[in-house]
Amino acid sequence: MTRHDPLKGIVSELSKLPGIGLKSAQRLAFHMLAQTQESLTELVRSIEDVRDHVKLCQRCFHLTYDEDECVLCQDTRRNGSTLCVVSDSRDVIALEKMGRFRGLYHVLGGVIAPLDGVGPDKLHIRELLERLKTEPISEIIFALSPSVEGETTTMYLTRLLKPLDLKLYQIAYGIPMGGELEWVDEMTLGRAFDGRRAL
Amino acid sequence: MTRHDPLKGIVSELSKLPGIGLKSAQRLAFHMLAQTQESLTELVRSIEDVRDHVKLCQRCFHLTYDEDECVLCQDTRRNGSTLCVVSDSRDVIALEKMGRFRGLYHVLGGVIAPLDGVGPDKLHIRELLERLKTEPISEIIFALSPSVEGETTTMYLTRLLKPLDLKLYQIAYGIPMGGELEWVDEMTLGRAFDGRRAL
Numbered sequence: 001m002t003r004h005d006p007l008k009g010i011v012s013e014l015s016k017l018p019g020i021g022l023k024s025a026q027r028l029a030f031h032m033l034a035q036t037q038e039s040l041t042e043l044v045r046s047i048e049d050v051r052d053h054v055k056l057c058q059r060c061f062h063l064t065y066d067e068d069e070c071v072l073c074q075d076t077r078r079n080g081s082t083l084c085v086v087s088d089s090r091d092v093i094a095l096e097k098m099g100r101f102r103g104l105y106h107v108l109g110g111v112i113a114p115l116d117g118v119g120p121d122k123l124h125i126r127e128l129l130e131r132l133k134t135e136p137i138s139e140i141i142f143a144l145s146p147s148v149e150g151e152t153t154t155m156y157l158t159r160l161l162k163p164l165d166l167k168l169y170q171i172a173y174g175i176p177m178g179g180e181l182e183w184v185d186e187m188t189l190g191r192a193f194d195g196r197r198a199l
Numbered sequence: 200m201t202r203h204d205p206l207k208g209i210v211s212e213l214s215k216l217p218g219i220g221l222k223s224a225q226r227l228a229f230h231m232l233a234q235t236q237e238s239l240t241e242l243v244r245s246i247e248d249v250r251d252h253v254k255l256c257q258r259c260f261h262l263t264y265d266e267d268e269c270v271l272c273q274d275t276r277r278n279g280s281t282l283c284v285v286s287d288s289r290d291v292i293a294l295e296k297m298g299r300f301r302g303l304y305h306v307l308g309g310v311i312a313p314l315d316g317v318g319p320d321k322l323h324i325r326e327l328l329e330r331l332k333t334e335p336i337s338e339i340i341f342a343l344s345p346s347v348e349g350e351t352t353t354m355y356l357t358r359l360l361k362p363l364d365l366k367l368y369q370i371a372y373g374i375p376m377g378g379e380l381e382w383v384d385e386m387t388l389g390r391a392f393d394g395r396r397a398l
Contacts, residue, residue, distance in 0.1 A: 005292055006253045006264040013245040016238075018230050023382075024218065030289065031217050032249050033262075039215075040250040044243050046212040050231050051239040054205045063232075065205040090229065093204055183222075 007033070059131070061107040061124050063089045072096075072105060079103045082139040085128070085157065087111050087150065090182040091143060098189045103139075106131065111149040112156055120156060128157075132164060139167040143192075145180050206232070258330070260306040260323050261291045271295075271304060278302045281338045284327070284356065286310050286349065289381040290342065297388045302340075305330065310348040311355055319355060327356075331363060340368040342391075344379055 007029045014025035032040060054063055057070035064070040072078065072092070082103030086092055092105050108123040131137065142157065144150035154170055161168060171192040184192075206228045213224035231239060253262055256269035263269040271277065271291070281302030285291055291304050307322040330336065339360065343349035353369055360367060370391040383391075 005295075006262045007249070007292075010245040010249050013242045016242075017227055019223065019226070026289065027218070028216055029249065032246065033253060037250050040246055043212045043215075044246050044250070046209040047231065047239055047243050047246075050206070050209050050228065051236050051243070054232060063205045090225065093206075093225075096204075 056107075060105045061089075061109055061127070062092045062105055077102075081136055082141065083131070083137050084141045084143050086143050087145065087153075088182070094182050094184070094189065095143065098186045100190050101141075103141075108144075108153070111144060111147070111153040113149045123153075125157070125160070129160075132161075132166070137166070139169065141169040141171060143171045255306075259304045260288075260308055260326070261304055262288045276301075280335055281340065282330070282336050283340045283342050285342050286344065286352075287381070293381050293383070293388065294342065297385045299389050300340075302338075307343075307352070310343060310346070310352040312348045322352075324356070324359075328359075331360075331365070336365070338366040338368065340370060342370045 007026070010029045010032065011022065011025045014020055014028050015022050017025075020028070032043075053066050055066075056062070057064040057073055058068045059073045060070060062070045062072060067074075079102050082101075083106055084095065084101055084103055085106045085108060086095070087108050087110055089107055092107060095101055095105075106124070106128050108125065108128075110118050110123055112118060112120055112123070140161065142154045144154050158168055171189075206225070209228045209231065210221065210224045213219055213227050214221050216224075219227070231242075252265050254265075255261070256263040256272055257267045258272045259269060261269045261271060266273075278301050281300075282305055283294065283300055283302055284305045284307060285294070286307050286309055288306055291306060294300055294304075305323070305327050307324065307327075309317050309322055311317060311319055311322065341353045341356065343353050357367055
């Protein structure tokens with residue numbers, strides 16, 4: 001914090017965030033300056049909340065608040081025999097917004113991308129196999145983005161799980177090719193779920 | 200904070216910031232989730248710093264850190280007979296980066312904009328007149344953006360100060376018309392300072 005520019009600290013912190021350059025950071029800093037102390041306290045609290053309380057579910061790797069298992073895994077009304085495999089927690093949030101799927105999830109934490117150094121060992125695949133041993137899962141729906149990496153991952157997992165006695169599905173590509181799952185509207189996601197085909 | 204979406208709180212807080220929609224807020228939230236506790240603590244601290252320590256200089260209305268007068272006003276090496284009148288603290292920061300001006304500043308806190316309900320009474324003009332009574336100011340340089348509002352404000356102040364025994368200047372419009380002062384590069388700002396003309 002230089003005395004000369006009292007906003008230097010906040011501007012430098014904000015410009016570390018993705019998609020925020022120096023000028024945007026300055027604009028945000030001046031915006032904050034114009035806010036009430038209460039509203040800045042709210043913002044601070046929400047960041048501290050993420051820092052101190054949000055972690056990953058030990059079962060499906062979706063986000064959880066303070067607890068070891070997320071609310072979805074804990075919800076006994078959900079159908080524990082169907083598992084939807086996604087890349088990211090964002091995808092769980094998108095699919096839950098759609099509201100048509102009532103099974104459980106498994107978040108891989110990414111997709112296989114050799115060029116980025118992401119092999120199957122970096123994803124939560126080992127934990128998926130564990131779950132298949134201990135949970136009464138009979139059906140798996142792959143809901144990965146239709147990119148090269150997403151399709152590769154679906155294919156890899158299909159081959160891995162084929163020997164097991166499971167019904168394997170992939171959501172239908174109502175999703176435009178090259179698109180990202182999290183950006184798709186609920187209607188399209190719903191259609192993709194309906195049109196799932198056996199693998 | 201719903202248990203269902205542990206990021207709901209932070210996403211809602213972030214999307215209150217200017218230029219940040221829901222999707223960007225979600226992207227920022229996931230970015231924060233991937234950061235270390237230390238780096239989030241840094242971010243929190245910088246926001247608390249703005250909330251608790253940054254205020255306005257009681258003399259020139261530039262930003263100050265904890266003190267009543269900003270470092271520029273306190274700097275006895277600066278020339279107290281020349282005053283540069285700007286709209287905003289951002290402009291002071293931009294002009295200080297240029298580094299050619301060694302006088303003091305007066306931040307109006309905006310420009311006269313009747314359509315937005317900003318009359319002369321909403322700006323720090325009364326305080327400017329006070330300073331002219333108590334400080335040995337002999338020269339004023341107006342450095343307001345060349346917009347309709349900026350020019351109106353310069354004209355208004357010129358008429359107001361004309362009766363006093365002061366040299367009045369306006370920075371030259373090397374600055375492109377319609378542009379905002381804070382976005383101009385240092386070279387152009389420097390030329391604008393050199394080419395100031397008597398009013």
